Amino acid sequence: MDRIEIAIVGAGVVGLAVALELSKKYKDVFVLEKEDSFGRGTSSRNSEVIHAGIYYPKDSLKTKTCVEGRKLLYDFCKENKIRYQKIGKLILAVNQEEVAGLCDIYQHGHENGVHDLEMLSEGEVSELEPNVKAEMGILSPSTGIVDSHGLMNSLATQFKANGGDFLYKTEVVGVEKVAGGYKIAAKEKIGETYEFFSRIFINAAGLDSDKVAGLIGLDLPEYKLKYSKGNYVRVCPSRAGCIKRLIYPVPKKNGAGLGIHATFDLAGGLRLGPDDDYVEKVNYDKDASKEKLFHESVRSFLPFIRQEDLSWDMAGVRPKLQGQGEPFRDFVIKSESGNGLHGFINLIGIESPGLTASLSIAQRVRKLVETT
Secondary structure: OEEEEEEEEOOOHHHHHHHHHHHOOOOOEEEEOOOOOOOOOHHHOOOOEEOOOOOOOOOOHHHHHHHHHHHHHHHHHHHHOOOEEOOOEEEEEOOHHHHHHHHHHHHHHHHOOOOOOEEEEHHHHHHHOOOOOOOEEEEEOOOEEEOHHHHHHHHHHHHHHOOOEEEOOEEEEEEEEEOOEEEEEEEEOOOOEEEEEEEEEEEOOHHHHHHHHHHOOOOOHHHOOEEEEEEEEEEOHHHHOOOOOEEEEOOOOOOOOOOOEEEEOOOOOEEEEOOOEEEOOOOOOOOOOHHHHHHHHHOOOOOOOOHHHEEEEEEEEEEEOOOOOOOOOOOEEEEHHHHOOOOEEEEEOOOOOHHHHHHHHHHHHHHHHHOO
16 A cells, blocks of 8 residues: 555645645645646635735634735745735725724724724725725725636645645545554546555545545534535626725625625626525536626615626635524634544635635644644
């Protein structure tokens, strides 16, 4: 039976970041991915936003890894010539009821270590973005957008240059604890199931991470994922130039996301989304009803957008640990040594801001490996 040092399941942006970080120090690092290339799931179906770290609880992993990861990601993009724009975003309150929520967001952002936020009056918002409507706003200048495919390609290329390797079209179907590590059963899409030994096993399987944890017996209720489908609609090009920054509403209480917002891609295209439809299984099916719903959601603060300006664009699915209406749940970034599984590291529920946080998460995983 072949023996390797580290097996990582999942070639999304987090799995790739972990792979690159570990390949700087360890040999025989392999990434197993059931699809035929990297980034075919959540990592390629999102807003591509580099978040500042404003919203989540102060001492949560989501906040810590986002604030740390933002700086790491901007630096990585500069060093590796990955396209990005520090475009900035506005969070808008459209009435007095939302102003109180906006003030809470401003205070919370500062407590989280986001110290460049600016509170803006109605006139100051209008000066920056004449075509939006708001009573007040928050400017977050450190929010940006990134070429997520270019980022993942750079991570993958550097990982391979360090001696790491990918096993694409390969699904992990069994994991067994054995002396000194793990016996892993892997099935190729076209081929037989084979087994190999790895000293370290890292579960970065995204939407399948709870299932992979279950292969070793960790089918725990607190690891059970819920699927939140986020749809996006495209704004016609003639309207895309009406704003210059990302535009967000004040999030609704107990919402699964940050509300329908306006984001740019690096080609200058404008999208609205995502929403948060909880679904029983992963699907990316088109929903033609979204044009009307999204228009109703944004017309109070983006009055220049008409329903006829919108067309369905794409959908993504977020691996969430909290169900609809349930309270906040944090990332799981955990060594399972306490469960008798020395060398087994779980990354579960890595949704937004996982793209921004990816390099910070990778550093935390390296520290867990170093103590194994």
